[in-house]
Amino acid sequence: MMKTEYDIIIIGGGPAGLAAAVAAYDGGARDIVILEREARTGGILNQCIHNGFGLTRFKESLSGPEYAARFEAEVQKRGIETLLETTVLSLTAEKKVTAISPTHGVFVLQAKAVVLAMGCRERSRGALNIAGSRPAGIYSAGTAQKYVNIKGYLPGKEVVILGSGDIGLIMARRMTLEGAKVHAVCEIMPYSSGLRRNIVQCLDDFGIPLYLNHTITKIEGKDRVTGVVVSRVDENKRPIPGTEIHFDCDTVLFSVGLIPENELTKAAGIALSGGTRGAVVYQNRETEAEGIFACGNVLQVHDLVDFVSEEAEIAGRAAAQYIARGPHQRDTVEVTNGQNVSYVLPQKLDKNIAGDVKLFFRVRQTMRDCTITVSCGETVLVSRKKRVVTPGEMETVLLSQEKISSGNGQITVTVKENG
């Protein structure tokens, strides 16, 4: 007979789920299960064979699978149960989890606490309404990455990439190393949303041109892509007639943003934030549904997996604590995004939770020589100068427990250029 009740169910066995499981165990929980839809854990790291993972956390440069292996080893060492090829079909606010797998069929598990760690998906071409045909040869960067790195096939030879997100940049290099010609990376914004180091190492080092303020305005080809039209855009992101550049190519890759996969979260009736498209959470990553926690890219899209692990550990520890102590009385303060800030996470602070809190946020545009301010009404809680901030790199600011308890009312994060 299958075990159907657990203290903690972790949905997703990628970097977030693995780190959450380890932290929950180390926080005292023992009755934990990870539900992973693929045949192995590790999530998207398995197809990220480039290095650069772990620089922050381990002070060394690991490949994606190597980074995952470190956490998989910790999970194994603790004997944490993992159900593979198990897809969660639904979740309720009462923490009832319905899942399906080839070995167990459709089954229902009851948890005392749930950690959401489902990760994110790539925005597709369809969401952009790009004109033209719909032939073969159009891939999201991550799909192309899976074909090349996991399946061992080359999706195309003459490539144009739309969007300069990190996966797009990584794939520009990967495809080049595989013998393909990457003609251009087009970015509709005046800046890249990718990491600076990726622009240097993946584009500049290979002489791949980055067209800022440009987008693809037409895709051509009946059976397979034969070309694209790229246009410059004005400040409202509208294509400017007369600026068209034509590229002959057989492949178009899209790297135009990541979207947290919150379908289960929504179906469970858990409130989401418009800014992150992930759940609204307290500093311990507990959602508004008691005993349901969220972490990693399902909560907010991170720049580095190192930060995913860090966040997952917060959620894992909190889940263990919830199992040990049960729910507690809250004393809530709202955190909002002020001028030039697109979101702040956590969106809520609970004064009854001890400890300093790192606030994560993103700015709306690139700014130089600026000041980050955390304020409560007229009172400035934290003020910090920063030489440059960009939407592509997540910012953090530490708020001490003392400051949190001193404030009375809503806390706001703003960023302004000095002078």
Add this chain to the structure above:
Amino acid sequence: MYDVIVIGGGVIGGAVMRELTKYRLRVCLVEKEDDVAMGASKANSGIVHAGFDAPEGTNKAKFNVLGNRMMEGYAAELGVKFARIGSLVLAFSEEDMRLLSVLEARGVRNGVEGLSVIGQAELRAMEPNVSRNAVGALYAPTGGIVCPYELTIAAIGNAMDNGADLYTGFEAASITKANGVFTVKAASGKEVQGKLIINCAGLGAGHVAALAGDDGIKIGARIGEYILLDRESGGFVRHTLFTTPTKKGKGILVSPTVDGNILLGPTAEEAEEGNTDTTAAGMAAVTASAARMCENVPLFNTITSFAGVRAYSHDRHDFIIEESAAVEGLIHIAGIESPGLTSAPAIAKFAVEELVSKHLPLRKNENFSGRRAPDAFFKQLSAEEKNELIARDPAYGRIVCRCEQITEGEIVRAVHENPPACNIDAVKRRTRAGMGRCQGGFCQPSVAEIIARETGIPLEQVTKSGKASRLLMGRSK
């Protein structure tokens, strides 16, 4: 040697093919693409019209009303989702309101039941997101929705289950007739012979007629662009919303689909045959029109945009359903624009009972079984039934498409059932794998592997939609 050769695997060809298998006839269907439902039946609005648009006495009026009555049963037998959600033609002015009365009167003459003109208050109660500027509407409770390619695939699959043959990748290159027998030869050299030909070639109907020696069929092409919204926006509208019709067609609509998405479109522009490109202007027109009809259209939930081409009769502006005057035994079902989908079952019945019967005796096929299990049957099973199936075949427990929750078992089944799905889009049309919000981003490599494995071809030969649409260009280093 066949009794009947159907040319064209769209919703009409499919319905005719299936209707023929009710009788003791040897039937085949030839389709130029690598799958069925690849023309107008692939990309249209999926509306089952009530029947008030076409003037009284036309084929369109007659078959629309008959088809509307038949559709529920036809879809149910074939295991295809159908919903009679009703439709509303919106009026934005006094002039529009007068036009609604004209449409209502026409509908009554055509035999449409239940029509009524409603005022603003009632309209807003029925459609909370309708534009504040809409002053009233013509309500047609018999309007419905169905998925056009699902209906086509199911009809052809059911006909095949009943013994008919399907030849895909068979583009008629020549049609000759000798001793009362037609020979249809494909460019590939393959040929089929039969006593009758039913020309259901859609955009190619004029060309097929000409190949057979009849120059009288003049077909034009009109392109329509659409935007599809995620199921997350399901319920944004509850009925099919139309604006008042123009000469070019019924205008842009906003409608739920049977799968719970919201569909906006189509535009209506003259097109070259085979061109299904979307355009910035077209999508802007769809967006603008939808914004005129509804408040706060959730365009942020767009999952894809696409275009379809529909055929129409250049000179007769009505459905052509008749035997050729020039070539005996050649039956045309041509110029089937809207409401062709609605009319399909009625047209098929008429074509077989009234036109085929003049040449061939219609003796009942006692073995005919009109039922077909839906391709997406798995979700409809109870948990116990699912578990029984997974115990027998664990592939039904392995989710491949996470957005639509489609299992490997369903994909394998689609590859092998009638009509077999042998490319990515064919699997998508049958199972919905890749149809969801990530648009196949996650599942496409797995679906491609399943197709390769099940059909015994190397992965690099798997195509997106047949012909030269290969997904991959060789091995990586």
